Amino acid sequence: MQYTCSVAMGPVDQLVEIARTAEEVGFDSIALPDSLFYMEKQAADYPYTPDGSRMWDENTPWVDPLIAAGAMGAVTSTLRFYTNVMKLGSRNPLLLARQVGSVANLTNNRFGFGVGIGWAPEEFEWCGVPYAKRGKRVDEMIEVIKLVLAGGMVEFHGQFYDFDRLQMSPAPSEPVPFYVGGHT
Structure with a gap:
């Protein structure tokens, strides 16, 4: 059996110590929440x-889950980290691919990417993304992020995202697992 410690709404200044302790007492992973703003x-x-x-x-308190995973990964060696659930809809997929790849590398492939669309129209609109096309846009985002994380020179020409050949290095040495959650 595996056990996960959720740190949703926990004190930001205690996250690193929570990770150390969770690993010491036998937890397998930490689940990190996501919220952009209130x-x-x-x-x-x-x-x-x-x-x-x-x-x-x-x-x-809400700390960026990717930054938290990097910080907690630096003080642990076996604990895995998952976003629970990162709202993709209001983010840029290339920037996010870079961040996810960095976390995967810094944690020695101990990162799983829990994703969803997001529920709040404000998070889309105030970040410059039309709320109306959120579902199809997020499907394409996942495709872009997986493509970039796979490594090598890639290009993409889709309905919402379009870019010529590029490469982000280093790519994770193992595929980053994706987990999709939500109501839509």
Whole structure:
């Protein structure tokens, strides 16, 4: 049996020590949450509570999960790290591929990429991404990220993303596992 420690909404200044301790007591992995910001008024109900309200407020700590995985990976040797679930919709796939590749390399392939679309229209719009095309756009994002992470010179010409030959080095020495979660 394997055990995962979730650090959702935990104190940022304790994450590194939590990772050390989790590894010492036998946990297999750490699950890292994702939230870009807290909007005072939300346009859509939060899908994971019965009444649509969020389980956190504007003072709840959120650290970037990829940065947290890198920091925690530096003080552990066997613990794996997963995003739980990183909202892809408001991000750039090439920049994200670079970050994911870096985390995979810095943790010696102890990183799994949990992804989803995202539920809040504000996270898309305020980051410059049209909310209306989120589903198809995220499918293409996953394709781009996997392509770039595989290594070598690649190019992509899709509906939402278009780039000529490029390479990001170093590519992870093993494929980064992707896990898709959400309601859509």
